[in-house]
Amino acid sequence: MKLALAQIDMRLGDIEGTCARIADQAELAARAGANLLCTPVPLFGGMQPTTLVDYPNYENDLVGGLVDVAQRVEHLGVDCLVPAVVAIEQTPFVEAFLLREGRVLPLRTMFSLRTGRFDVGVWEPAVFDVAGSRVAAVFDLERDMPQLPRGCDVAIYFQMSGFNAYNEETCAVAGVADGHFTEVASQNGVWLACMAPVGAFDETVYTGGSFVMDDSGRVVACSPCFEEDLLIQEVSRGVIVPALDAHELPRFFREEWIWEALRLHVRDTVQASGRARAALALEGDLPSSLLAVLAVDALGPRNVVGVAFERSDVFTPQQEALERERMECVRQLAANLNIRLVERSQGDISRWMDRDVPARDAGRLRIGIDALYLADVAHEMDACMLSSLTKTDAALAPAAALSSGASLAVDAPFGDVYLTSLEFLARYRMRVSSVLPPSVITLEAVAERMGLILAHAIMSCCEDPVYTERMAQLLATLEPTQIDGALEAHVDRNRVLEELPLYKTSPEGAAILLMLTRRAEMARRALPMIPAVSPRSFGERIWPAMLGWSDLGRHGEEPRTVVDVAREGVKHVESLGEAHSERVRGEILGLLGNLLGLSPEQQEELMSEEGQQRMRENMERFESSLRSMLSSASDGQVPDADAQQAFGSHIRQYPFFSQN
Template sequence: MKLALAQIDMRLGDIEGICGRIEDQARLAHERGARVLCVPAPLFMGTLPGGLVGAADFEHDMLAGLTGVAERIQELDMICIVPAAVSFEGQPLLDYMMLKDGHVVPARSSIALQRGGNGDARWAPPVFDVDGVRIAVIFDLDRELEMLPTGVDLIVYFQFNAFDMTDRETAAIAAVRSGAYRKIASKRSVWFACMAPVGAYDESVYTGGSFVLDDCGRVVAQAPCFEESLLVQEIQRGVMLDALEDHELPEFRSEEWLWQALVLAVRDNARARGTSRAVVALEGDLPSSLLAALAVDALGPRNVIGLVLGRNRIFTPAQEEAEAARCAAVRAIAERLHIRTVERDAPDAAPVLDRDVSAGDAERLRSRTLGLMLEDTALELGAMALSPLSKTEYALAAPALCGGYQGDYAPFGDVYLSTLEFVARVRNRTSAVVPQELVTLNAVEDCMERVLARALSTLDGPVDMLDRAAQLLGGLEPGEVDGTLESHVDRNRPFDDIPMAAGKPEACSLLLMLVRQGEAARRQLPTAPIVSARSFVERAWPYMLAWSDLGLSGKERMTVDALARAEVNRFADEDTSERMRGEMMGLLGDLLGISPEQMEELRSEDGQRRLHEGMKKFEGEVQDAIEKMMGGQGGPQGGPQGTPMPQPPVDPRQFPFFSQN
């Protein structure tokens, strides 16, 4: 039996186009002898379908389109497996449609209805037979592998998790070289096929790289990464086929995979917007230069336009020299990338505002003007405006940025500023398009200084407080800033677990406060691809939140889980004590002949008070009796002249029974 994996990239919602591609791939796979065709999981609805799952008309159009495909390929005697998020029993479900014999069968939903009940067994992966090969389809490796029935020959895994530059397993075949996925096949002695998507689906990005492992965990077939492909492989149980050596497999390198993923994201987003052009504002710094290189790799040099905005507030020779150096860097970048530029002059803000303008106000107004020019150029040329904003700026400077136009799409919006240096080094290995002087720590420090200055410009308060804030942030290295943000945003670590908190708690708390206060403004910035463990889209907090994480200050952490367990233990202890007390009182009642009604009265609050008073009186009477008995002895054992034998004073501790019980 031959299996085909169609690694195709289509725009979300283009039902007619997607169905046409599925039919074309089915016919190509049939020509190569395939009996089963698989297509990527996010093809129809992406990774975040949201309310689209409940859109009855969308579901109808999708099923109608797939029914047409099933009828047209019926003559091929093939089975097509098409995953989609659907609504089942009022809840969203990731199902897969089987196109077979001219019909569309929702496999998971149908089998769940046949199994009935509400337990986990209802959602165990369905297994079907094709030419004697038992095939199981799964979406969740962690959960569904343990639910597989015995006797499965082939596991077809549809990757749903999008690319994350910190998780190599999201790069499909690029993770196999380091040992990922191999144990699944070898431990269970089954064939394993990974259907990896390729391309961008809204914010999510996929790298492709589908592959097939034999029942020994060896790679017998692989599809290329970052491009469309049709992979066909014969599944033969018990037959040793030729396999690829480890050195023939792609090796996961975070920055390289990140760059290619961003290229895919820019290309597919431009296509979704109905254009093949992009405009980039060239500033002569690392982010804008690297962004221009990214746009060229994605769309080609003829489709990229560089916008150059001059500076008009030049008063000193040093400022003039700096502006000349910036313009030279911009021209060098444009020449290296072979892109054309559009040059415009920024208007002087003083006549517009009819007042003297400070340096800070002038820079802010220039930023607004640059956004206006960028938007106008993009509209004039029918292009997509790209923004060089990094995740560091999204985290700290959003309030200062949201007032003006920043672009349509920010490819670096989920990449920290300090990471761009390493990404630029990787890109320059192919061709040195980014000037070497920009691929340095000094260039990153200059960019970080501007980001922190923008962030501080949004603070309001007494002058001494603002000076203290500037002092705290001014002494931080770019790695410290981004490391703190990564721990807080991506890893969701509490304050005391952030490395900077131990040595620089004030600076750490200030950074976290800036992140919190930019929550509302971030939502007005351009969309960005998700390429990290946790983007701001996934990490969104209430934008009216007034709380900032300031740590525990040495206090013991309180959690609901700990309180609940303590409460359960307390009730258990009280119940045990009450039961033991009841058993003791029952035993005493039997010995003293006290009825259960009298015992219940004694256990009441009033009975306990009267019993305590009675015990005190009884104890006094016993002490008096003992003293009389000890003092009345005489005779031969008496003292001289017949006087009583002297006795030591009576110590109540010698008779402790009544005082303690």
């Protein structure tokens, strides 16, 4: 069997265009002699379609488009395996559509209808025959691979997880060198074909890198990463075929993969907005300068417009020198990138507002005016706006980013990358070409930007001057790496206050950072689209916007959970049961002691553990003697001496024992 993997990038939800592209890929695959063509999962509705899959007309257009494709490729003699997220009984799941002989066969739903099960059966791998080979459609390696039936020749793994900079497996073939996928194929003894998507689908980004691996875990063919490609490979079970050497496989390098993933996201997002240009503010700092480089890599220099604002709050010779240096840095960057630079002057803020503006409000108003200038330039150039906010901004001061125009932007590429990580991205990009001014890639530049973020966060948190001054003093002692390290542990890894790396050296500072992050939740809801490249983006980490609780620690106490409370409750109920049993047992023994005429000392001795052990032994002998006595009485005989001795004085004291 010859397998074809179509690593294509299409606009999300473009059903007509996507179906036409699938038909074109099927024709190319048929020319190469392929028997089966596979396409990525998120082409039609993405991986987070929400209620779209419940919309009847969407499902109608999806099915109609697939029927048209099936009829168009019927004469080619190639089957198409097209996965898509649909709804079955109001539950979203990934269906595997097999286009064969002009018909559309939803394999997983058909299997569920035949078995009458819409729970477990829905998630079993769909298995079918193609050109004499058994093919299985797999969507979860850990769950589906052990369920493959015997005789399966090749498992086609459709990647659904988006790019995660801390999980090499999400990079498809680039993760093979780090030990991923090889063991799965060799242990199950099947060929493994990974159908990896490429491009951006809302917040999710895919890096491509589809590959085919034989049953011994060797990669025999692969597609390039971050590019479209049609990979065709002969699947020969039990035959040794040439494989790629280790040095021929792509290797995962975190900064490179993050940069390329963000470049794809900017390109696809701008194209999806219906525009070809992007406009952004150039502040002379690291985030805005690096964003300009990213936009040029994604769109080309002709399609990027930079806007620079001359600051009016310059009063001293030192401030004038710093302002000249900043503007010269902006102009140098624009010249290095060969992009258009638009310069604007703020002017007198009081004249704009028609009132005397207090010093505490001047900065906020200048930021708002700059945002209006940027929006006007973007409108004039028919460009979409990009925001340079980082994940550190989104965590601590999203309100300041919104006032600077982030609410008008369509994309914030660095919104899931912490400020201190931008330095490493910049150094990687500088190895490609030296376009960034050296002054923006320094620890001082990062610390200056972090200071602005903290100042905006404190100003938006509280108006009490004593409280804000105390917060500023505590946070001023922290290094940028300490701040981002605490935020990364809390946001990305869900660590509590005591588990933050900053807690040991500055518990109050760590608590303030968590409080600022919590209070910024409502403003984060208005941020533009942010590509997810970390283990946990703010799009996934959503807390109640009106939450009044902050993590202030446990104050040395052990953590308590609902399970712990439940266990304590079970132990308490069991102890009550034991006490109840002990009380009932004591009452019965007391009644028996009174019946037998025992003294209080004898009753106490009888209730003890040793006494109860002796009683159990005596009860066994008593039962044996009682049976012997009853047997003798039924025969009209006198009980033997052993039985009389066993009962002793109790038989004489209670003559009804002998009578009954």
